[in-house]
Amino acid sequence: MAVAIVIALLVLGSIAFHILSPWWQTPLASNWGSIDHALAITLWICAVAFVSLNLFLAWSIVRYRHRAGHGAHYDPENARLEKRLTLWTGLGIAGMLAPGLIAWHQYVTVPANAAIVEATGQQWQWGFRFPGKDGVLGTANVRHITPENPFGLNPRDPHGRDDILVESSELRLPVDRPVKMVLRSKDVLHDFYVPQFRAKMDLVPGIVTYFWMTPTRTGTFEILCAELCGIGHHMMRGTVIVEKGADFDVWLAQQPTFTQLMAEAGSPPAGVQMAAATPPASIAPNAGGTR
CATH class of the missing domain: 2.60.40.420 (Cupredoxins -  blue copper proteins)
Structure with a gap:
C-alpha cells in the first residue's frame, strides 16, 4: 500500500511541478512555431502515458496485493493484450514522430529568397x-x-x-x-x-x-x-x-x-591589388554557399 501511495503522489507532484514551474519556453522570436507545436504534442503524449501507466501500476499494487487465500494466475501468452499494447504504442510513437518530421522537412527546405x-x-x-x-x-x-x-x-x-x-x-x-x-x-x-x-x-x-x-x-x-x-x-x-x-x-x-x-595585413588575395573593395549596402539573396 505504501508503494502505491508513493507512486500516486509522484504523479500528482509531477503534474503540479509542470503547472507551477517558472521554467518554461522563452517567447518565440522566429517563424518556428511548428517546432513548439511538435514539442507540445510530444509532451502531451508522454504525459498521458506517464500518468496512465503509473496510476495503473498503483491500482494494480492495491488490487492484486498479497492476501491470504488469494493466489496469482499465470498467463504465459495473451495475444489480445499484446495486440492492444502494440496498437497503442504504435499510435503514440507515430503521434510523436509525425509532427517532428513535418517540422524538420520545413526546417531544411530553404526558401529561394533567403x-x-x-x-x-x-x-x-x-x-x-x-x-x-x-x-x-x-x-x-x-x-x-x-x-x-x-x-x-x-x-x-x-x-x-x-x-x-x-x-x-x-x-x-x-x-x-x-x-x-x-x-x-x-x-x-x-x-x-x-x-x-x-x-x-x-x-x-x-x-x-x-x-x-x-x-x-x-x-x-x-x-x-x-x-x-x-x-x-x-x-x-x-x-x-x-x-x-x-x-x-x-x-x-x-x-x-x-x-x-x-x-x-599587407597580403591581398591572389590577383587583387591593394585597393579595397566597397562593402555592399545590404544583405544579398542566397545564391550559393561555402564550398
Missing part, C-alpha cells in the same frame, strides 16, 4: 560571414587559416574577395527576412543555438551544415553553444541583434570585406 549568413565556431568563440555583392560565399578551408586569414577563405576564389567578415561574437540580422544559416567548425563539434529562435544545429568539422529561419521580432538574444566542446564550453556565447532592415543595412555596410582585411 539570404545567407555563415556562422563559424571554434574553441571558444563565434565568427560570422556575409556574402558580398555577388551573393555567393567564397570557398573556405581550415588549410587556409593564418593569423591574417582567420576564417580560412581561399585567397584564389574570386567569390570570396567581397565576403564581409565579422570577427566579433555579435551577429546582426534584419527582422522579417528569411536567412539561411550556414554552419562551419574550425576544430571540434559545436552547436549554434538561440533559444528564442527554436533553431539549433551542430557544427561538424569537415562538414557544412545549415538551417533557415525568419526572425519575427526585434531584440537582443543570446547565442549558445549547445554541444560540449571543451573546458571553455560555458564561455562560448555570442549575441544576435535583430533590428529593422534599414538599420541592419547601415551596420552591414560598415563591416570590412576579406579584401580589405587582407590589404590591411
Whole structure:
C-alpha cells in the first residue's frame, strides 16, 4: 500500500511541478512555431502515458496485493493484450514522430529568397560571414587559416574577395527576412543555438551544415553553444541583434570585406591589388554557399 501511495503522489507532484514551474519556453522570436507545436504534442503524449501507466501500476499494487487465500494466475501468452499494447504504442510513437518530421522537412527546405549568413565556431568563440555583392560565399578551408586569414577563405576564389567578415561574437540580422544559416567548425563539434529562435544545429568539422529561419521580432538574444566542446564550453556565447532592415543595412555596410582585411595585413588575395573593395549596402539573396 505504501508503494502505491508513493507512486500516486509522484504523479500528482509531477503534474503540479509542470503547472507551477517558472521554467518554461522563452517567447518565440522566429517563424518556428511548428517546432513548439511538435514539442507540445510530444509532451502531451508522454504525459498521458506517464500518468496512465503509473496510476495503473498503483491500482494494480492495491488490487492484486498479497492476501491470504488469494493466489496469482499465470498467463504465459495473451495475444489480445499484446495486440492492444502494440496498437497503442504504435499510435503514440507515430503521434510523436509525425509532427517532428513535418517540422524538420520545413526546417531544411530553404526558401529561394533567403539570404545567407555563415556562422563559424571554434574553441571558444563565434565568427560570422556575409556574402558580398555577388551573393555567393567564397570557398573556405581550415588549410587556409593564418593569423591574417582567420576564417580560412581561399585567397584564389574570386567569390570570396567581397565576403564581409565579422570577427566579433555579435551577429546582426534584419527582422522579417528569411536567412539561411550556414554552419562551419574550425576544430571540434559545436552547436549554434538561440533559444528564442527554436533553431539549433551542430557544427561538424569537415562538414557544412545549415538551417533557415525568419526572425519575427526585434531584440537582443543570446547565442549558445549547445554541444560540449571543451573546458571553455560555458564561455562560448555570442549575441544576435535583430533590428529593422534599414538599420541592419547601415551596420552591414560598415563591416570590412576579406579584401580589405587582407590589404590591411599587407597580403591581398591572389590577383587583387591593394585597393579595397566597397562593402555592399545590404544583405544579398542566397545564391550559393561555402564550398
